[in-house]
Amino acid sequence: MNNKNVIALAIAGTVLVGCNSDSDSNSNSTSNPGDNPENSTFTVIDGYINNAFICARETVEEACAYTTTTDVKGQFSLPPEYADMLITADIVGGLSSDSDTLGVSAHSYTMIAVNTEQLITPFTSIAKMSDLSVEDIASEIGVTVEELTSDYVASDDTKVHLYARTLASQLNYKSVEDASKTLMSVVKETKSLIEQLEQDHGSDFDFSTITVDIEIDYNGNVNASSLPRVSNLSDFLEISKDSQSLPIYSASLNPSYFDQEGIFLATFKDGATTSGNETWKYEIDGLQLIFEDGEVDEFIYVSNHLALGVVTGDKDLNIYAQQDLITNGKFTENELVGKTLYFVADDSTGVNPDPMFAELKFEETSVTITEGVESFSVGYEISSDTGALHIRLSEESVGDNDMVMYRSLSNQHMLIGFDQSTQTFVLNFYDKAFAEKIYQDWSNLASSDNN
Known part of the structure; x- marks a missing residue:
C-alpha cells in the first residue's frame, strides 16, 4: 500500500472562503470606487x-x-x-x-x-x-x-x-x-x-x-x-552569471516519472533550451513554457529560486529550481514544533497523477494529520543521525509504511521534502489558502482534456 494513502485527501468541492468569515456582517458590497460621491x-x-x-x-x-x-x-x-x-x-x-x-x-x-x-x-x-x-x-x-x-x-x-x-x-x-x-x-x-x-x-x-x-x-x-527580482517567467528560467547560462533543476512529483527521469538539468537562453548535448527551441507566453514538439508546461507558481508547473500532456506537477534539488537535507525541531504545514503530493502508483492534500500540525513529539473532516495523531521524530523526519503512520494503521522525509529546498512560501519511501519529492506549504490553490490548480489541469 502506498504510504501516502493514509494521508490522502480529496478536497474537491471545498469552497475557499478564507477571507469572508464574518457571515453576520451588517452590510456587504462589491462597490465600484466613486459610486457615491459622499464615499x-x-x-x-x-x-x-x-x-x-x-x-x-x-x-x-x-x-x-x-x-x-x-x-x-x-x-x-x-x-x-x-x-x-x-x-x-x-x-x-x-x-x-x-x-x-x-x-x-x-x-x-x-x-x-x-x-x-x-x-x-x-x-x-x-x-x-x-x-x-x-x-x-x-x-x-x-x-x-x-x-x-x-x-x-x-x-x-x-x-x-x-x-x-x-x-x-x-x-x-x-x-x-x-x-x-x-x-x-x-x-x-x-x-x-x-x-x-x-x-x-x-x-x-x-x-x-x-x-x-x-x-x-x-x-x-x-x-x-x-x-x-522575478517579474516574469523569463526572469526565472533564463538565469546567468558572468554571461554564462545557469541550469534550472526540475523534477516530477509523480513517482513513476521521477523514477524514469530523476532530476533534469537544462539551461534556457534566447529561445533555446539545452540539456547535455541536446537542444530544443522554446517560447514563453505568459506563464506557459511552450516547446517545439508541442509540450506545454503551465506554471502555477513562480518566485525567486523556486517554481511549480504542470506538464499539460502528462499532467504531472513539476518542481523547477535555480539550485540543486537535494534529497538528503536535515530538518530541525525549530521549523516543525508548533508549526502547521500543508502537504501536497502525488499519491499515484502509476503515471496518471493523483493529487493529494493534507494538513500536518506538529507538536513536540506528535503530529496531527487532518484528512478533510477527520484527523488522527501519530508520533514523529527527527533522526539525530540523518536529520530525516520520521512520521510513524503505522501507529494509525498497522501494515502501512511510515513516512521518512528528508529536507530539500525552501523559500518563504514552502518547504520541499524528499519522501524516501516513495523516492519522490513532496511539497509542504506554510499558507493554507495558497496550498489549496496550488492543489486545486493542479487538480484542474490534471483532469482537463489537454494532450
Missing part, C-alpha cells in the same frame, strides 16, 4: 492589491459592520458612516493578487488603515498597531512623510516601493497585534542594504530590479540580502 476611495498597496477583503468594524473583536473587496487598482469605496472605524485589508493567499507578483499571492497577510490616510500600506499598518506615527517611520527610513504616504507605485518611487514589498512579506494574517519591533528591525536592515547598494551602484539605482530576502532567526535577529 471615500481607499487604495490598498504594496503593489496594487486586487481582491483584498475589506472589513470595517469598531474593534477587532467585533464582526464586520461593512465589507467589500478591492478592484484591480487596489481601490474600494467606503461610505462616510464607517470612516472612523477600524479598517483592515486581508490579502488572502491563493485568492488575492498583487501587481508586484506573478499570479495570486502566495502569502496571506493583513494591512491596517490609519484614519488620516486613504492609502492602506505596510507603513500605515505599523503605525496603527504601535505607538509609532507615520512621521516616525518616514524618519527611520530617511524619506519625507509625503513620499511615504503617496502612491509610490504611480510615482515610480522604487525605493519606498521596495520597503513596502519587503515589509508586506513579514506581515501576519488576521492580526492587528503589535509586531512593530520586528518590522522596524526589518526596516533597519533593509535600509543598510539599500545604502550599500547606492554606495556600490549610485543613488539612481533602480530598486525595482531586486527583491529583499529577509531571514529572521529563532532569536529574532534579522538579516537582509538582495536577490534579482
Whole structure:
C-alpha cells in the first residue's frame, strides 16, 4: 500500500472562503470606487492589491459592520458612516493578487488603515498597531512623510516601493497585534542594504530590479540580502552569471516519472533550451513554457529560486529550481514544533497523477494529520543521525509504511521534502489558502482534456 494513502485527501468541492468569515456582517458590497460621491476611495498597496477583503468594524473583536473587496487598482469605496472605524485589508493567499507578483499571492497577510490616510500600506499598518506615527517611520527610513504616504507605485518611487514589498512579506494574517519591533528591525536592515547598494551602484539605482530576502532567526535577529527580482517567467528560467547560462533543476512529483527521469538539468537562453548535448527551441507566453514538439508546461507558481508547473500532456506537477534539488537535507525541531504545514503530493502508483492534500500540525513529539473532516495523531521524530523526519503512520494503521522525509529546498512560501519511501519529492506549504490553490490548480489541469 502506498504510504501516502493514509494521508490522502480529496478536497474537491471545498469552497475557499478564507477571507469572508464574518457571515453576520451588517452590510456587504462589491462597490465600484466613486459610486457615491459622499464615499471615500481607499487604495490598498504594496503593489496594487486586487481582491483584498475589506472589513470595517469598531474593534477587532467585533464582526464586520461593512465589507467589500478591492478592484484591480487596489481601490474600494467606503461610505462616510464607517470612516472612523477600524479598517483592515486581508490579502488572502491563493485568492488575492498583487501587481508586484506573478499570479495570486502566495502569502496571506493583513494591512491596517490609519484614519488620516486613504492609502492602506505596510507603513500605515505599523503605525496603527504601535505607538509609532507615520512621521516616525518616514524618519527611520530617511524619506519625507509625503513620499511615504503617496502612491509610490504611480510615482515610480522604487525605493519606498521596495520597503513596502519587503515589509508586506513579514506581515501576519488576521492580526492587528503589535509586531512593530520586528518590522522596524526589518526596516533597519533593509535600509543598510539599500545604502550599500547606492554606495556600490549610485543613488539612481533602480530598486525595482531586486527583491529583499529577509531571514529572521529563532532569536529574532534579522538579516537582509538582495536577490534579482522575478517579474516574469523569463526572469526565472533564463538565469546567468558572468554571461554564462545557469541550469534550472526540475523534477516530477509523480513517482513513476521521477523514477524514469530523476532530476533534469537544462539551461534556457534566447529561445533555446539545452540539456547535455541536446537542444530544443522554446517560447514563453505568459506563464506557459511552450516547446517545439508541442509540450506545454503551465506554471502555477513562480518566485525567486523556486517554481511549480504542470506538464499539460502528462499532467504531472513539476518542481523547477535555480539550485540543486537535494534529497538528503536535515530538518530541525525549530521549523516543525508548533508549526502547521500543508502537504501536497502525488499519491499515484502509476503515471496518471493523483493529487493529494493534507494538513500536518506538529507538536513536540506528535503530529496531527487532518484528512478533510477527520484527523488522527501519530508520533514523529527527527533522526539525530540523518536529520530525516520520521512520521510513524503505522501507529494509525498497522501494515502501512511510515513516512521518512528528508529536507530539500525552501523559500518563504514552502518547504520541499524528499519522501524516501516513495523516492519522490513532496511539497509542504506554510499558507493554507495558497496550498489549496496550488492543489486545486493542479487538480484542474490534471483532469482537463489537454494532450
